[in-house]
Amino acid sequence: MSEILVVKHLYKDGILKDISFTVNVGEMTAVMGPSGSGKSTLLYQVSGMDRADSGKVWVDGTEICSLSEDERAKFRLERMGFVFQQMNMLKNLNLIDNIMLPASRLGKGKSSGKEISNRAGLLMRKMGIEELAERRITEVSGGQLQRACICRSMMKQPKILFADEPTGALNHGAAQEVMEEFTRLNREGTTILMVTHDSKVAAKCGRILYLLDGSIKGELSLAGLPEGQRREERVSRWLDVMGW
């Protein structure tokens, strides 16, 4: 299985200390750890939103730490997708316009308007929010908004999708719906690296990295285990061992 993300000896502001790991194509990996352990900081470094003090990060074969800020922005636009806890969207645009944003001319997309609109429609249909296309972002629920954010992140068919506490601001029902969408995307071949502090969310992933005080203290593979209660219990026990 080929590697899509390779991280080697990453350091950042004393928060991250000598982090090394890899993510293979098609994997869904969760990063867990207590508050202040450096989970989000790690996500910002490996996605190129921030530059590490030292170390190297390869995404889809490109070492991104040596790229300029603009080059990293272009790289993110072309090869990565993002989903945030706060469901950030432009308040002056409706849902479909927000979804189309990265693929539009603003994102210097090469696709035609019709292609973009068709793809946005398709993604919204898959996520079950097609009928909300023209709604303003203040007129939909948190779960619907987060599904729209996932649609936006998938517009340019990214090689890897990063998610930072994607269910953190959602109620239980909405969180489950969103996680189902992530699982479906992963089954369809999208590689996902997700930061979460929810063991049930992490249990949906194939692998969990445990971060403590800026270092990876453990790794749990859930490959082969069937989804459901047993898997969640396995994760809980492991987290107990790790001192969660």
Place this chain on the structure above:
Amino acid sequence: MKTRILWNDIKGNRLLAVSTWLFMAVSAFMFALTCFLFVSLLGSVDTLMEKAQTPDFLQMHAGEISEEALERFAEGNKNVQEYQTLYFLNLENSAITLSGHSLVDSTQDNGVCVQSGKFDYLLDSTNEIIRVSDGEIYVPVCYRQEYGLTAGENVQIGEDIFVIGGFLRDSQMNSMMASSKRFLVSESDYERLKRVGSEEYLIEFLLYEGADVNAFATEYTDAGLPSNGPAITKPLIRLMNALSDGLMIMVILLVSVVLLLISMLCIRFTLLTQLEADRREIGMLKAVGISKGNIRQIYFLKFLALSGLGAVIGLLLAMLAQGILSAHMQELYGASENGSIGFLAAFAGVALTEGVLLISVGRTLKRTEKLSAVEALAGQQGDRKDDKRRIPSPQYLIVTLVIGLGIFMMTLPRNLLSTISSPKFVTYMGIGDGEIRLDIRQTEDIAGKTGQMEQLLAEDEQVERSVTLRTTSCRVYLPDGSHTALQVEYGDHTVFPVTYAAGEAPIGENEIALSYLCAEDLGLSVGDQLLLLIEDDVQEYIVCGIYSDITNGGKTAKAASLHGDGPLMWSVFYVSLNDWAVRQQWLSEYADTLSDGGISVKAVDIQEYVADTYGQTIREIRMAAQVAVMAAVLVMFVVVVLFTRLLVAKDRGDISLRKAIGFTGRDIKGLYFFRYLPVVLIGILTGIVSGNLLGEKLAGLLLKSLGAAGFHFLIDYKTVCLGISAIAVVTVFCAVLFGLSEIRNIRAYECCVERV
């Protein structure tokens, strides 16, 4: 997509968009108006002077002249293109009645003349050379508005009645600042009128292009040609023409600059407020990979659109307003041939204004570059007080600055107005600080008549103080050994002093004060040595003071005494009376006494002189001052409403909480008014201090460039400190009240609802 973001942003932030647009439109309007008026004034003056063929050098003279000597001089001088002597019949003002209005109270020297033969033509309202018929008279155009005259009405001169054939433009004496006015009659009528006036000469020279007028003036004096009267050059005529209307344009320019500053401040602030509010969105855009340039473009596009709209509206409004404001110029000087240049200049002015505003926007937008995606996203939760790169929101400082600038905008034109309206203003123009001025000029035996007059004043019990100042023409030695002519006024200059820009009045025997233009010309300053040639005798003087003077050609000198007597050119008496209230009666009694004694004197009440000479300028500056007050009130109102609304929006949760614990809307409004109190007080104080001090420096710089140095405001403290402050307080009060009206829509339960 960009257009959709732009349009939705404008729709979503209407108040910010409208106020930004308003600032851009008002700035564009003011600068376009300044450009239109400036080009129109210069164009009109130039067109008139070109069509009328204004002389380059003009010597007024009373007494005998030798046409032969003048012709010889003109033929022998390589600079002279054309030469002519015109006759000007000086009339008693009491002898002239314009359609029932007597000119007896006029401080101008009014007289009649015939149309020039070679150049210096008197032109009609279409700038064509006037051909006048017998029985007809053409009246200076400045009197048309002054006395509400129309063609066909009658003018009486002595016993003769003339019909007004039209109104004339006189490229030399059009401005009320020029002390003489020419009426045009036919040659036969002129001959008939000779019995009611005294004839003077205007010796005029048209020089070849590139000739040095100052050098020519020296050559003329050196040749011993007639010079019993002031000599004037073309640049001074142009200055006189431009000064009266130019001051209004300068006021508008100063107001425009202040408005541009306010606009920059406010647009920057509204943008910073928006960036602060959009922090998360900017972070998100960066995170998903939208480039810095594209993010900047989203914001810049909105300002570009508002700026474009503002520029067009500002330009259109300026085109309309310039028609009204330049009406007087057009009447006085005719239409400018610079119509398209005016439009281009206005367009350039607008482009410059909008360019400055957009550059300021561009610079502010650079802040979005400093904001990293991580900071923006991470900053959503934690405490951001320690974040030094956080976009600030200094509402109160901005409001203080805007109130200060608004007050400055109102104070400066008001101070200029009170200064020019004050009788003391003439002391900046070379005229002594007296109540009454009497001139003996362009007559026979000036020295004898001066002596008689001196005695009369000394014996008059109503006279509190008087002083006699005699003017003679001397020569000054220049460092290169050559010499130039200089009019020196000698006598006691401490009794009714002019205002000195540097140094003081001459007291000692070897002290001399120079006019600003003269000191500039000779390259001298206070303390320098000056050699005067008086009747073949070289005398050494020390420059003791420098004063402003735009009279008698602007290049004059003052001394306490002269060693040796040159021929007198004219004498001036300044008088103050024991009882100021009776000055009109005293003037009319004196006029009778003097005419009985055969002394021809021009007597002027200095307050009336100011009203006559600067009346039009005062009216225009008053108009500009009123426009400045309206603009300042509008700007202060809009800014305070805007900032109050933003403040209420920002404090919505706190206001709701206050309501929840029992505060009434009135209580909460009271808190805001209390917060505004120091802001208004500091703003008013800053504005008044800067309007008086910095404004004085600015106005001084502008007037200095026109030859009036050492300028100080004569401030009407009651209007400035009380009137303008009251306007500011009322404006801010109304704006805060209006801005706080949103408070009634905030519900007490809002603070309990989770904020998304």
